[in-house]
Amino acid sequence: MDAHITVLAGDGVGPEVTAEAVACLSAVAERFGHRFTFQDALIGGAAVDASGDPLPEATLTSCRASHAVLLGAVGGPAWDRHPRAQRPESGLLRLRKALGLFANLRPVTVHPALEDASPLKPEVVCGTDLMFVRELSGGLYFGEPRSYSDDAAVNTLPYTRPEVERVAKVAFDLASRRRKRLVSVDKANVLETSRLWRKVVDDLAPAYPDVAVQHAYVDSFAMALITRPRDFDVVLTENLFGDILSDEAAVLAGSLGLLPSASLGGSVGLFEPIHGSAPDIAGQDRANPIGTILSAAMLLRHGLGLEAEAAAVEGAVDAVLRSGHGTGDLQGARHPQGTRALGTRIREGIHAPVAATPR
Ligand code: NAD
Numbered sequence: 001m002d003a004h005i006t007v008l009a010g011d012g013v014g015p016e017v018t019a020e021a022v023a024c025l026s027a028v029a030e031r032f033g034h035r036f037t038f039q040d041a042l043i044g045g046a047a048v049d050a051s052g053d054p055l056p057e058a059t060l061t062s063c064r065a066s067h068a069v070l071l072g073a074v075g076g077p078a079w080d081r082h083p084r085a086q087r088p089e090s091g092l093l094r095l096r097k098a099l100g101l102f103a104n105l106r107p108v109t110v111h112p113a114l115e116d117a118s119p120l121k122p123e124v125v126c127g128t129d130l131m132f133v134r135e136l137s138g139g140l141y142f143g144e145p146r147s148y149s150d151d152a153a154v155n156t157l158p159y160t161r162p163e164v165e166r167v168a169k170v171a172f173d174l175a176s177r178r179r180k181r182l183v184s185v186d187k188a189n190v191l192e193t194s195r196l197w198r199k200v201v202d203d204l205a206p207a208y209p210d211v212a213v214q215h216a217y218v219d220s221f222a223m224a225l226i227t228r229p230r231d232f233d234v235v236l237t238e239n240l241f242g243d244i245l246s247d248e249a250a251v252l253a254g255s256l257g258l259l260p261s262a263s264l265g266g267s268v269g270l271f272e273p274i275h276g277s278a279p280d281i282a283g284q285d286r287a288n289p290i291g292t293i294l295s296a297a298m299l300l301r302h303g304l305g306l307e308a309e310a311a312a313v314e315g316a317v318d319a320v321l322r323s324g325h326g327t328g329d330l331q332g333a334r335h336p337q338g339t340r341a342l343g344t345r346i347r348e349g350i351h352a353p354v355a356a357t358p359r
Helices: 014-032 045-051 057-064 088-098 161-177 192-207 218-227 239-253 290-303 307-322 339-351
Strands: 002-010 035-040 068-073 103-109 129-135 181-186 212-217 234-237 260-264 269-273
Touching (some): 002 014, 002 045, 014 035, 014 068, 014 307, 057 088, 103 161, 103 239, 129 239, 181 192, 269 290, 290 307, 290 339
Parallel strands (some): 068 269, 181 234
């Protein structure tokens, strides 16, 4: 197939990790006979420096004209004192809103070679395979009215039935293709919004008779997530709770640098690692490119509908981790490598896959 992909490298380690992911996508195109074209565009601090705007119109136009968007990360100390509209993160929030992205998918798996990398006991984390579905465009982060003075501040947490329904359907669909278990996380004992959330999920459940639905309060779920993570499959939750819980879940995998995400809902999906711009290691060939490479795999699967190609990328990552190679953030890695060397190894695995060994 022919596909046009906008690449938003962003700030800090963003350009280093997206370079490796783009190289992997090129390897996929070569192996499977596709033609991918890549368009670089500015976002975040790099865009502020160039134009004063963290999301220039030209970037948005390029994203809208693409089949998918691959992003590195935005932000850094150089822009921390800028006014809110000129902060790198506001460019990303605007992009998600402009593309109509309402469902954020964050898979969290614990690779067998990295069970010792988590601060939790290996017997707690081994076999963990979660899919977070976080509502991305509503709730507290976008609620109006909002106001601030030094004496009082207001944020509001609104949700409508259609907003809950559309993201819940994404979660039900994923659960029915996975292990058929869905836990919906809310705070329905205190919040009216959560009562609506729970009602909408219950109303949808009969349409998915093969999916077992469970509700959990966010406070007790936060504990269950790190004490018995293997008990869960798909986790559905609203914007704020999802933001916090999915970062908590990243601890299970052993490093932030491993985890990918996909934001879906509009005609163009956005694919990015969950980590930030990691200014402390930027430009040093130390960043783990795997989160971005696995985001590229999600781009192939969810953005372009190329399942075998996505599996080829995931297989190459799996083989490299099994062989003990990894960047310095992976405590279990027997053969530490830099960003570029690890990316090259994964790319070679896409070209010449090794036979999979059973887990
Ligand atoms: P961060 O994720 O950038 O870094 C947290 C820690 O994890 C750091 O020690 C970093 O070195 C390490 N780390 C992150 N990614 C890594 C990788 N790929 N390989 C190895 N180690 C990695 O979070 P932070 O330090 O809180 O934020 C730094 C900047 O990133 C801030 O400006 C923040 O606003 C921004 N940020 C952006 C996004 C995004 O673009 N989606 C997300 C979170 C934070």
